[in-house]
Amino acid sequence: MPSSNSAVSTHGLGISYGDAVALHPLTLDVQKGEVFGFLGHNGAGKTTTIRLLTTLLEPTTGSARVAGHDIISDPLKVRAAIGYLPENVRLYDRFTTRENLMFFARLSGLEKPADAVHETLDFLNITELADRRVGTFSKGMRQRVGLAQAILHRPDVLFLDEPTSGLDPMGVRQLREIIDRLNAAGMTIFMNTHLLSEVARSCTSIGVLAQGRLVFRDTMQVVAARYDEHSLEELYVGVAAGHSEVAA
Numbered sequence: 001m002p003s004s005n006s007a008v009s010t011h012g013l014g015i016s017y018g019d020a021v022a023l024h025p026l027t028l029d030v031q032k033g034e035v036f037g038f039l040g041h042n043g044a045g046k047t048t049t050i051r052l053l054t055t056l057l058e059p060t061t062g063s064a065r066v067a068g069h070d071i072i073s074d075p076l077k078v079r080a081a082i083g084y085l086p087e088n089v090r091l092y093d094r095f096t097t098r099e100n101l102m103f104f105a106r107l108s109g110l111e112k113p114a115d116a117v118h119e120t121l122d123f124l125n126i127t128e129l130a131d132r133r134v135g136t137f138s139k140g141m142r143q144r145v146g147l148a149q150a151i152l153h154r155p156d157v158l159f160l161d162e163p164t165s166g167l168d169p170m171g172v173r174q175l176r177e178i179i180d181r182l183n184a185a186g187m188t189i190f191m192n193t194h195l196l197s198e199v200a201r202s203c204t205s206i207g208v209l210a211q212g213r214l215v216f217r218d219t220m221q222v223v224a225a226r227y228d229e230h231s232l233e234e235l236y237v238g239v240a241a242g243h244s245e246v247a248a
């Protein structure tokens with residue numbers, strides 16, 4: 001049920017490309033302060049959902065509110081209140097980390113861009129990357145700079161699309177710690193993933209999308225009480241493949 005405590009609420013939100021339905025009408029509520037894990041196989045519609053919620057795509061049906069603002073009538077307010085880390089971070093390779101971040105800080109109209117950049121680099125523990133060109137960076141380093149860019153303006157809701165894909169185990173662990181700290185600082189996190197291990201460790205609630213439909217939704221508390229790690233995997237594989245009757 002949408003409420004004033006909702007960080008994300010969608011009502012029949014959907015999109016089609018011609019006859020192909022990428023997202024069937026989705027009704028979903030994510031409360032403020034949650035770390036929500038959106039699970040699904042490749043092509044399930046997770047990125048499409050994030051792109052709708054971040055106003056990068058327009059829905060063909062339904063509506064949604066993000067951080068209290070309507071994605072269709074108030075897209076600029078939505079953008080000001082959210083951060084988005086896409087799966088493949090786009091940065092200016094010939095610029096240093098600091099130059100990239102200063103560019104985005106100015107673009108988003110921050111009052112004290114240099115302070116915001118300094119504090120964010122410090123928060124993410126990447127001050128040593130500040131004056132290096134990002135074109136030489138590994139996937140994990142680029143991910144950190146992308147995350148810095150996404151949180152420069154201290155958004156209320158942070159969208160992460162497959163944030164650990166391509167990271168080594170240390171990178172995965174560091175990212176998980178950062179997610180915990182951001183959440184502890186009050187940020188709601190909406191995270192796409194196909195990794196069960198990721199949701200089990202970080203998330204307070206999960207949803208499973210299969211072929212563009214939400215087929216499961218519950219809190220991690222309920223999930224953990226009802227399913228052990230092994231059966232959770234079975235549940236996920238079952239619902240994601242559309243073989244289970246488990247309903248949202």
Ligand SMILES: Nc1ncnc2c1ncn2[C@@H]1O[C@H](COP(=O)(O)OP(=O)(O)OP(=O)(O)O)[C@@H](O)[C@H]1O
Pocket residue numbers: 017020021022023040041042043044045046047048049
């Ligand atoms: N511009 C487009 N035109 C036509 N079909 C599209 C378009 N964008 C996405 N789709 C289709 O919508 C469906 C959902 O894609 P989406 O990228 O959201 O899935 P996903 O769950 O994020 O998968 P992945 O984990 O592989 O990124 C897919 O079948 C995809 O082919």
